[in-house]
Amino acid sequence: MTNPRLLDDLLLSRAAIERAAHLRSDGEWQRSRAQDPASLVVWVRGNETAIAPGGGDSSLILTSVADLDDRSDLSFLGVDAEDRAYFALHSPTPEHPGLPPDAQWSSLRSVGSTLSDLHAGLTVTAVALDNWRSRTRWCSVCGGALTVGNAGWSLRCDADNVDHFPRTDPAVIVLVRDDDDRALLGRHVNWPVGRMSTFAGFVEAGESAEAAVRRELEEETGVVIGPNPDDVLYLGSQPWPFPCSLMLGYHAWTSQTEITVDGEEIAEAHWFSRAELLRACESRDVTLPPAVSISRKLIERWFGEPLPGQW
Ligand SMILES: [Zn+2]
Structure with missing residues (x-):
């Protein structure tokens, strides 16, 4: 039984996605799922994600990874109950050809309460990772260049042998x-x-x-x-x-x-x-x-x- 004192209805704490952290370092699994047409992509740019047009409840635009020309800037978000993998595509241009032309870029603050549990969980994680990536350009120890690792969950400095992780x-x-x-x-x-x-x-x-x-x-x-x-x-x-x-x-x-x-x-x-x-x-x-x-x-x-x- 859940503790009745806990706030169990927090809209950005809904997590219908299995983060599957153990799969981030599994390079073969990541490469395979990043080619799998069943795997879906969340389009994220800072606090905003691409949302389907229309009134009422909001819905993420999710496209197949197979439709992307360039899969080099994906972060792994997790898998759903059907074992489908989800990735975030970082900071695409609004005119990206893989995005439906009627996509609406909307802030998580404004659409977070009307997204489904699955879409809310995906969006919160995608926004967190994108904001971290855009604010972490260089190694904070030596100022050197960083390379993305762990399916988007670490930024590595080889000179210092240090991994930088998303901060909270x-x-x-x-x-x-x-x-x-x-x-x-x-x-x-x-x-x-x-x-x-x-x-x-x-x-x-x-x-x-x-x-x-x-x-x-x-x-x-x-x-x-x-x-x-x-x-x-x-x-x-x-x-x-x-x-x-x-x-x-x-x-x-x-x-x-x-x-x-x-x-x-x-x-x-x-x-x-x-x-x-x-x-x-x-x-x-x-x-x-x-x-x-x-x-x-x-x-x-x-x-x-x-x-x-x-x-
Ligand atoms: Zn460094």
Whole structure:
């Protein structure tokens, strides 16, 4: 049985693809599947993938690897339940002849909530790998050239005998609750009035995730989370590959409700009862993050059901 406290409906954590990491280093298997007409290609360019035109739910454009003239820049994404292999084709030009002319390039942020489980899993991994590749041009040790290895999952420097792997930066995101079970939401200085969210920040070098939750909250709002270990509760994680974050979601509790925003990152913060937040969302005085974000799931987990409106 799954832990009922975990956020099991995170839209970018759906994984209907078997990553089959042990097959990345199997050169013969990789060469064979990269020629197999049954193997499919995800077209990825930074945060965007090629999406089939049409309304309603979104669907990736998946083409056969056999139709590609050049298979030198593929990353292996995994296999589905029918043992079909999937690859990402990195940063093709929009005019690539292998792509249907009516393909739409769409950001994972905008289509992530309407993709199927399989397509969401493929897209998150393809975007993460493409963003890593485009930001890792040279060896970070010696500045030398890198060669792609492990079916797209490593970049090797032969001079240093070092493999560089896709990096994932942990970030914490927290919804804080007080003794009246109100929730603390805030507005970033760059956001329009009314746009509100939970609080987030990167885990620093040498820091635990729980310490980062406490530090970020106090820095940004002056609110000090309670001293007990149970005052910080981990709920679940979601990849956020823009370019390489992993969001660790928490609820936290405090008895100290006085707010002093830093003014640098957070412009304002307020405590909301459930009735107050529902009213504010219905009147559009407050808009919350979209369904694809872990922030909205943390808010709705506290609220108890879906809330209206989004950015
Ligand atoms: Zn090097």
